Amino acid sequence: MSEQIAEFEVTWPTLGYLQADWMAWHLPIPDGFRKGQPFILSDWQLWCTANHGRVRPETPWRPEDPIKNQAFAYRRSLVVGPQKYGKSPWAAAETAVMALGPDLFAGWAGDDDVYDCARYGCQCGFVYEYEPGEPMGMPWPTPLIQLMATSEDQVNNTWRPLQQMVLRGPLSERIRVGEKFMRIGDDGVIEKVTSAESSRLGNPTTGFVQDETGIYTKSNGLMGTAQTMRRGTSGMGGRGIELTNTWDPAEESTARSTYESRAADLFKFYRQPPKNLSYKNKRDRRKIHAFVYFGAAHVDLDSIEAEAAELLEQDPAQAERFYGNKLVRGMGTWLPEGVWEGAYASLGRVVA
Known part of the structure; x- marks a missing residue:
């Protein structure tokens, strides 16, 4: 049911490589001994980015009315990983792409096509040369992104690295950082949503990150909250990401529902250990x-x-x-x- 790193051979069109290069240019590592160095995706992070950015090969380019989430193979990605695996920094980087990066399909590249940040109001100097036939990307004109978790502390797992990535890099020229929201230029917003701030749900969001969906259950009401956020995003043609540690299979949760869903347009990354190994040994x-x-x-x-x-x-x-x-x-x-x-x-x- 889930994609594995062992199968890391990209043979399909994706915005993932463009997005990975965009991240490395714009986003510094937010903390630790390598703080300030370019944020370069690890193997599993690149695999998930390549899959989340996977473009349907038959997608036509309509300049006046671009195809949004239906241009992609997956409208949502679920990443299940152990504690301190790097899920939150990866989600922060993906949030930056949703905000100002090449998050939308923009046609198929010809011989001399490039992605030039200057075309989109960014003077950082980033230029990416497309291979002929490679899918091209562009930013959302008016992005509205929500980061959701059960509590303020939980949502800060993604919010804090995103803050540092913005403040310490070239995106600081275009994003104004606050404690509750970030203003993207004049028309865009990144905002927090917790169980205590559900009044923000239903907005026309273009993207979202839902953290620890393994504890979004029917009993605590967060399963319904997550569904409401998804509906608001799907109405705008947007897409989202779920992150979680492994859930308790005795509980009905959002993560479990996503993982068990038969929908073909859900990307699921979950490396389960070999069953013949005993954790007690x-x-x-x-x-x-x-x-x-x-x-x-x-x-x-x-x-x-x-x-x-x-x-x-x-x-x-x-x-x-x-x-x-x-x-x-x-x-x-x-x-x-x-x-x-x-x-x-x-x-x-x-x-x-």
């Missing part, structure tokens, strides 16, 4: 961590192991979900996974 656990953190060179696997080993003593299911990237039911589940279904199966019945 230290040697197997090391292999699991190496697998699920592949492509995240910034992560210290020894530090992950130390935290996971301690958490295993208190809440084994949480350790497996957060660090092992495994679908495991939480400690609050009243029966172990498979017991209820197995009991009904023994009676010749099927659980719906």
